[in-house]
């Protein structure tokens with residue numbers, strides 16, 4: 001079964017509803033190596049923009065998928081790495097918007113917004129979600145583990161410059177990790193940046209799925225509530241705390257395909273996966289055991305819950 005393609009899903013997202021995903025950069029090519037990344041460790045830490053998949057091939061794959069999946073809310077650039085590393089991003093967004101009626105979203109770590117070409121590319125999108133986990137050097141380095149040539153002041157300056165010129169829907173997301181970036185002084189500093197960005201919505205989240213580093217812990221509920229309060233006071237928009245996992249969507253044609261597509265984006269809780277597969281399979285546990293035996297998936301426990309993640313054989317295909 002194919003685990004990775006230019007287009008995957010649709011998958012259910014807490015911020016975008018039902019979204020057709022676009023995988024425009026290779027697995028774990030990223031400018032950050034976040035400790036909480038649910039895709040695993042960054043294998044190619046880079047800030048060099050370059051061409052990956054062909055524009056025509058990708059646009060054709062999207063239009064093809066939309067003939068089958070008419071109900072999606074967004075077409076989203078949400079690859080297994082950083083989407084703005086793709087030098088053809090601008091053209092890809094523009095062509096998808098010209099050829100389809102769906103809004104285009106890009107979920108970016110925002111670390112390359114100091115580059116004019118990246119701001120220019122993202123200006124084409126209907127919605128951009130930017131990551132702001134820290135506004136001070138130490139928490140930024142500890143949580144996001146950036147490429148050595150990135151500078152935080154330039155990253156923040158790029159974020160502000162982009163937000164000043166962008167006319168689409170801008171949202172921010174902040175992931176808080178216990179002991180790394182959940183201190184009050186970092187929350188106050190980052191809420192100042194978030195306020196300056198004037199987003200349409202702010203999302204705060206603890207790591208809820210197995211992270212790249214197994215020692216990563218979510219902040220306490222009390223600290224999350226404090227962070228929510230501090231950020232809410234400094235912005236004029238809705239601030240949402242996403243601290244639970246979303247259940248599988250109510251209807252899917254092919255739950256096994258959905259399961260594998262979702263796993264290429266993030267781990268899935270075991271009980272959700274069983275519930276999902278039961279819709280079409282009489283013995284979902286046997287199917288999961290078979291996939292595990294073939295190395296396509298594996299089980300990982302995190303914060304008292306069991307998750308399914310991609311197995312060695314799947315990762316091998318992605319790399």
Ligand code: SF4
Nearest residue numbers: 030032033034037109
């Ligand atoms: S969470 Fe996003 S930005 Fe961070 S390492 Fe993973 S893919 Fe890169």
